[in-house]
Every structure is written in C-alpha cells, then in structure tokens.
Amino acid sequence: MSAIVVVGAQWGDEGKGKVTDVIGQDVDWVVKFNGGNNAGHTVVVDGQKFALHLIPAGIISQQATCVIGNGVVVDPKVLFEEIDELKAANINCDHLKVSGQAHMILSYNKIADGLAERVLGEGKIGTTGRGIGPTYADKMNRVGLRINYLRHPDLLKEKIETIVAQKNVIFRALGVEELSAKKVYEEAMSYAPRLLPMIIDSAPMLNEALRLGQHMLFEAGQATMLDIDHGTYPYVTSSSCTAGGACTGTGVGPTHIDRVIGIAKAYTTRVGEGPFPTELSGPQGDKLRELGGEYGVTTGRPRRTGWFDAVVAAYAVDINGLTDLAITKLDVLDDYDEIPVCTGYKLPDGQVMTTMPSDQVDFAQAEPIYTMHPGWKCDISKARTFDDLPKAAQDYIHALEDYSRCRISVIGVGPGREETIVRNDLLAKQ
Numbered sequence: 190m191s192a193i194v195v196v197g198a199q200w201g202d203e204g205k206g207k208v209t210d211v212i213g214q215d216v217d218w219v220v221k222f223n224g225g226n227n228a229g230h231t232v233v234v235d236g237q238k239f240a241l242h243l244i245p246a247g248i249i250s251q252q253a254t255c256v257i258g259n260g261v262v263v264d265p266k267v268l269f270e271e272i273d274e275l276k277a278a279n280i281n282c283d284h285l286k287v288s289g290q291a292h293m294i295l296s297y298n299k300i301a302d303g304l305a306e307r308v309l310g311e312g313k314i315g316t317t318g319r320g321i322g323p324t325y326a327d328k329m330n331r332v333g334l335r336i337n338y339l340r341h342p343d344l345l346k347e348k349i350e351t352i353v354a355q356k357n358v359i360f361r362a363l364g365v366e367e368l369s370a371k372k373v374y375e376e377a378m379s380y381a382p383r384l385l386p387m388i389i390d391s392a393p394m395l396n397e398a399l400r401l402g403q404h405m406l407f408e409a410g411q412a413t414m415l416d417i418d419h420g421t422y423p424y425v426t427s428s429s430c431t432a433g434g435a436c437t438g439t440g441v442g443p444t445h446i447d448r449v450i451g452i453a454k455a456y457t458t459r460v461g462e463g464p465f466p467t468e469l470s471g472p473q474g475d476k477l478r479e480l481g482g483e484y485g486v487t488t489g490r491p492r493r494t495g496w497f498d499a500v501v502a503a504y505a506v507d508i509n510g511l512t513d514l515a516i517t518k519l520d521v522l523d524d525y526d527e528i529p530v531c532t533g534y535k536l537p538d539g540q541v542m543t544t545m546p547s548d549q550v551d552f553a554q555a556e557p558i559y560t561m562h563p564g565w566k567c568d569i570s571k572a573r574t575f576d577d578l579p580k581a582a583q584d585y586i587h588a589l590e591d592y593s594r595c596r597i598s599v600i601g602v603g604p605g606r607e608e609t610i611v612r613n614d615l616l617a618k619q
C-alpha cells in the first residue's frame with residue numbers, strides 16, 4: 190500500500206499538475222482535498238495542452254479514479270464545463286467522483302468574493318474572484334451548502350433561506366442587488382441531475398481501497414505559503430493546502446500517509462497581493478516571467494517572479510513533513526551567469542533569521558540574504574538522468590537539498606511529461 194500527498198512548497202503554480210500527472214499513471218486513486226477552481230493546472234501530454242481548474246490533474250492519465258474530496262469547494266457549473274471540455278478532447282470523465290460532503294459554490298458567493306475585496310480596498314487579497322473564501326467562510330460558519338443537500342430539496346430550501354437572509358443584510362448595506370432565495374434554490378437544483386450520480390461517500394470508500402492495498406495520490410490545490418494557518422496570512426487562500434489538509438479533506442488518517450512530496454520551482458512566483466521577499470522588480474522580474482511563461486492559468490494575471498527562497502523551502506519541508514522535493518522548471522534558469530538563492534532574511538532591526546518568521550509583520554519587512562551559485566549556460570531540456578545535467582546544475586540541486594534539508598527526487602527540465610528526471614522512485618515504500 191502506498192498513499193502519497195503532493196503539495197505546493199511555495200505560493201502555488203509550482204507544477205503540481207505535471208508531477209501528479211506523472212505519478213497518476215501508476216496509482217489507483219487521485220484525490221483532491223482542498224481548494225476549488227481557484228487552482229490552475231497545466232498538463233501537456235503529447236504536445237496537447239490541458240488547463241484544469243477544479244478537476245484533479247490525475248484525470249488525464251485515465252488510469253485512476255479521481256475524487257473531489259470533502260475538503261474541496263465545488264462550483265458545479267465549472268465542474269460540468271471542465272468535464273465537457275475534457276470529453277471533447279476524448280478524455281473520459283466517468284471515473285470522476287465527488288464527495289457529498291464537499292460544499293457548493295453558487296453565484297452568490299462569487300458576488301460576495303468581489304464585495305469582500307471591494308471592502309478591503311487597498312488591503313485587498315487579490316483573490317481569484319471564484320467565490321472560494323466566502324464559501325469556506327460559510328462552511329466554517331455552519332451555513333454552507335453541502336452537495337448532499339441536493340438529495341433533500343426541502344432541507345436545501347431551508348438552508349438557502351437562512352444563507353440568503355444573512356447575505357442580504359450585507360448586500361443591502363453595500364447597495365448591491367438583493368438575492369432571491371427562490372432563484373438561488375433554482376440554481377442549486379439545476380445542478381442536481383448531473384451532480385447526484387457523481388456523489389460518493391468518499392471517506393469509507395478511500396479507506397476500504399487502502400485496506401485493499403491500492404495506491405492513492407492526494408493532490409493539493411494552492412500551496413504551503415497560501416495555507417490558511419501556515420501561509421502569509423491574511424494574504425492566503427481559505428483552505429488547508431498543507432499535508433494535514435489531506436487528512437481533514439478526505440477522511441483518511443495520517444498513519445496511512447507514506448510519503449509527502451513538495452513541489453517547488455527552481456525560482457519563485459506568486460500571484461495576488463502579499464509579501465514576497467525574493468521578488469524581482471523591473472526588467473529582471475520581466476525577464477524571468479518571460480523565460481518561465483509566468484502567467485496565471487486561471488486568471489491570466491502576470492505572476493510576480495523572484496529567486497528561489499531556501500528559507501521558504503525549509504519551512505515547507507517542516508510544515509508538511511516532506512519526504513521528497515520535486516524541483517520544476519530548472520531549464521528556465523539555463524541562461525543565467527549566476528543564480529542567487531535566498532538563505533536568510535535581514536530584519537529592519539538588523540537581526541538575521543535563517544528560519545521563517547512567524548510574525549507576518551517581520552516577514553513583510555524581511556530583506557533577502559543571497560548566496561550566489563554559478564549558472565550552467567546551456568540547454569538542459571534533453572537531460573533524462575541526473576548525470577546528464579551539467580555539473581553547475583547538479584551543484585545547484587545539491588545546494589537546494591542542503592538548504593532545505595530534503596532530498597530532491599524529481600527535477601523538471603521542460604513542460605512535457607517526458608521532460609522529467611526521476612532520481613528516486615516515488616511509489617516505492619519508504
């Protein structure tokens with residue numbers, strides 16, 4: 190038996206989709222445990238590019254049963270659109286299942302997302318505007334709409350009346366058109382015919398599969414630094430993106446998890462607002478953005494770019510209990526003479542920290558301290574083994590292993606499934 194968790198080790202968009210797609214070819218189940226259609230996975234197979242937001246990237250491999258776990262928030266409209274798109278590309282989605290305990294995003298929570306940002310003004314989070322935060326807030330506030338409610342129309346109606354009354358207090362105050370409980374109910378029920386057959390009782394099913402010795406991959410949305418507890422609060426998403434979320438978001442206990450793989454880019458990107466110590470401004474940042482093609486899959490926003498932050502990486506290793514790191518997009522650094530890596534922060538009072546400050550006021554003021562590494566100045570996209578890499582690239586990888594205190598088991602040298610160096614078998618038991 191082998192249960193593997195894959196998480197983002199930075200601020201998202203590390204290339205989890207590619208790694209889960211590669212592992213997804215050899216597992217029986219791929220389970221998404223947090224987030225919603227705020228994610229954006231790009232997977233390239235045989236030159237064909239797929240942009241997924243809600244559906245686990247594992248769907249592409251067609252080998253595994255894909256499950257949207259209870260910890261996810263589901264916009265049914267987006268779910269159906271993605272299924273239709275995949276079907277048009279001959280990718281079968283019959284093996285996609287949804288936990289009835291997951292919460293639904295309806296249109297009122299997308300409106301609420303925009304309003305929350307408007308109220309924050311200058312202090313806005315820079316959300317994806319997909320209704321994620323308000324849907325999780327309703328869940329925690331115990332007024333959310335579980336998909337299972339679609340089975341009980343009278344109960345659903347009652348729940349909608351409660352939530353609509355609450356939302357309307359705010360909508361009225363902000364001068365926004367008030368919601369009609371009837372319309373919200375109709376919206377929700379319009380999804381029932383297609384959604385009900387996809388519902389499963391996911392936790393018992395997954396636990397039974399583990400008992401049978403099947404292989405399972407838990408796929409995180411977003412990343413460690415966007416985690417509601419461990420990220421750069423309040424500039425975070427509203428879910429548990431770290432390894433612990435794999436348990437709460439699926440109902441599989443921590444003793445079943447054999448391995449936790451963190452994905453990090455060979456540099457760093459971030460979308461949305463919030464602190465980012467190694468961010469490059471001006472032409473340097475633009476150069477890295479162009480080389481890496483760093484534009485959001487979900488929103489098309491240009492991503493902020495910067496150097497690899499080893500303090501962040503070591504923090505992600507701790508928070509997630511990472512057993513392995515995968516470093517993606519190493520080829521993007523092919524052109525640089527020298528590659529800086531952040532190995533510590535200097536705070537305004539002169540204090541130097543080599544671990545993550547827990548106080549976000551400190552983190553926002555942290556100045557990166559860089560260690561320079563020589564570049565390799567050649568095309569590495571054809572490398573298929575570690576030995577194929579030039580020595581300077583090997584040294585860069587070894588340095589990242591030392592700084593982060595974690596072995597690097599996978600190295601991405603290009604976007605394709607085959608442009609990957611695997612140093613340690615990810616499915617082998619530890």
Ligand code: IMP
Nearest residue numbers: 201227228229315316317425426460461
């Ligand atoms: P939300 O998840 O839409 O509420 O957005 C909260 C923050 O998380 C914003 O800074 C978003 O840009 C960021 N975010 C959400 N999902 C992703 C993702 O998949 N990749 C990168 N950033 C994300």
Ligand code: MG
Nearest residue numbers: 202228229230
């Ligand atoms: Mg993404």
